[in-house]
Amino acid sequence: MSLRPSLQAVADAVPHGARVLDIGCGDGALLAHLRDSKNVEGRGIDVSAANVAAAVARGLSVVQGDADADLADYPDGAFDMAILSDTLQAMRAPAKVLAELLRIARRAVVSFPNFCHWRVRGSILFGGRMPVTPILPVSWYETTNIHFCSIDDFLNLVDELGLKVESATFLSGGVRRSPALANLLAEQAVFVLSRP
Amino acid sequence: MSVSAPQAADTRFGLDRRVHLPGPFALASGQSLMGLDIGYETYGTLAPDGRNAILICHALTGDQHVASLHPRTGKPGWWQRLVGAGKPIDPERHFIICANVLGGCSGSSGPGSIDPGTGFPYAMAFPVITISDMVEAQAALLDNLGVGTLMAVVGGSMGGMQALQWAVSHPDRVRSVVALATAARHSAQNIAFHEVGRQAIMADPAWAGGNYTADCQPVAGLAVARMAAHITYLSEQGLTARFGRRLQDREALGFGFDAEFQVESYLRHQGLAFVERFDANSYLYITRAMDYFDLAAPHDGVLAKAFSSAAKDFGTRFALVSFTTDWLYPTAESKRIVSALNAAGAAVSFCELESPHGHDAFLLEAPEMNRVVDGFLRAGA
Helix, strand or coil: CCCHHHHHHHHHCCCCCEEEEEEECCCCHHHHHHHHCCEEEEEEEEHHHHHCCCHHHHCEEEECHHHHHHHHHCCCCCCCEEECCCCCHHHCHHHHHHHHHHHHEEEEEEEEEECCHHHHHHHCCCCCCCCCCCCCCCCCCCCCCCCCHHHHHHHHHHHHHCCEEEEEEEEEECCCECCCHHHHCCCCEEEEEEEE | CCCCCCCCCCCCCCEEEEEEEEEEEEECCEEEEEEEEEEEEEEECCCCCCCEEEEEEEECCCCCCCCCCCCCCCCCCCCCCEEEECCEECCCCCEEEEECCCCCCCCCCCCEEEEECCECCHHHCCCCHHHHHHHHHHHHHHHHHHHCCCCEEEEEEEEHHHHHHHHHHHHHHHHHEECCCCCCCCCCHHHHHHHHHHHHHHHHHHHHCCEEEEEEEEEEHHHHHHHHHHHHHHHHHHHHHCCCEECCCCCCCCCCCCEEHHHHHHHHHHHHHHHHCHHHHHHHHHHHHHHHCCCCHHHCHHHHHHCHHHHHCCCCCCEEEECCCCCCCCCHHHHHHHHHHHHHEEEEEEEECCCCCCCHHHCCCHHHHHHHHHHHHHHCC
């Protein structure tokens, strides 16, 4: 089974045999891939009952829940890695969630769409409209994304929270690209974070 | 524990079985029973490695006839939507056991059983039992059947309580738990509704302190108890959709106290049908057992501690399902269990499914529930 490029970049960051919590795991595609290809012991959380039913039907351990509220249940250091893929921007309290990730896991992989990609900037600057792009395909009035950030904004928050960036991957058009001018040229970013 | 493969001629296996297990059988109350009668059914064949056994636990007024015709009412098994050929729990693949609970009135020891000390029915001299006692009785039955470890224990409502209790009492004997539309404790509201039912029974002169005879049972009291309880199994939305304010067999209000509304007529029918198949004293004992249920209580009130051994020592897997319109054991109760299981580090799955049918949803057509249970069981096979 092939994953979409940003999920593949997240999967690449997860070590073999790790204990993983995937927050916003959707129908469990990533967790199933990690279980089958890397022998990962995975758990998931998703807000949608239909997604959870699909994930459980795949044999995964997934609970219906809300990362903003339910991460508090997990004990410190319960996981090797917490995954937050394409979900940060939908959180009510992204800073709190990031801090929680690195309480319950030693490392966190966080991927998100870059809101300062040139196509987004262009849409706002020249079109005068909120962007609808391949990475942000949903109109402003329907999107579940409530906290957009740029790559530089994210790095700023990581700094403020006293977290450490272990590695970063940038994607554009589904292809990895160099970190040069990432805040302008990358559509998506995948960061591996830890506590220093 | 030795596991013996069942033979066709082995009378321990099949439909409508009865067994007497010699005592003494110690109870949570400190009392004990001299022996234990259990009415049960099995379906399918125990695998040579014994790894395909699934115990199904029934709810308050259920019985062991989970997927076979009820010998008295002639009705189909109460969970044929989940259990049967081609269903998530399938006799082709699984060895399925369902037993009448301790305290029940369908072949297992209960207040209607003969007290060997007096030669008369126990009635209210039967010791008060708990959910944990019910689980111990099931464990004794499994010993008798040669079943060591269960692949899964599955139940809804009070059956879910037993399933959870199994993981706490015998974490070494249960690889996975499916607990549907249930709770880890009875709330004040749950206890309150049960008390209404018990008082209705005890207020019936025919109850006679529990010493009623077969031809003079407290049917009025038991029917009212069932009517009150039945309301808690449905949702307001479901009642409104099904009955609204529609009148029964009449065009206009009658200015009297007959069952003028359809919902009244329906409830009266539910009450009357129930007394045909259930014993009033059993109803008292089983509702009491549910009211006493609080899994966290023996663990300093910390539910996560109750699950600690199952999660850490045995890797028991859990699946919970709640339903949107269930106000008897609402989603918050399931989430409380999920929280505790996560804190204990257990492998847990949970989802809240949409249904207009209230608490009863777990017994009705629920394709998503079947999908969840099927996926969960297959993953642990």
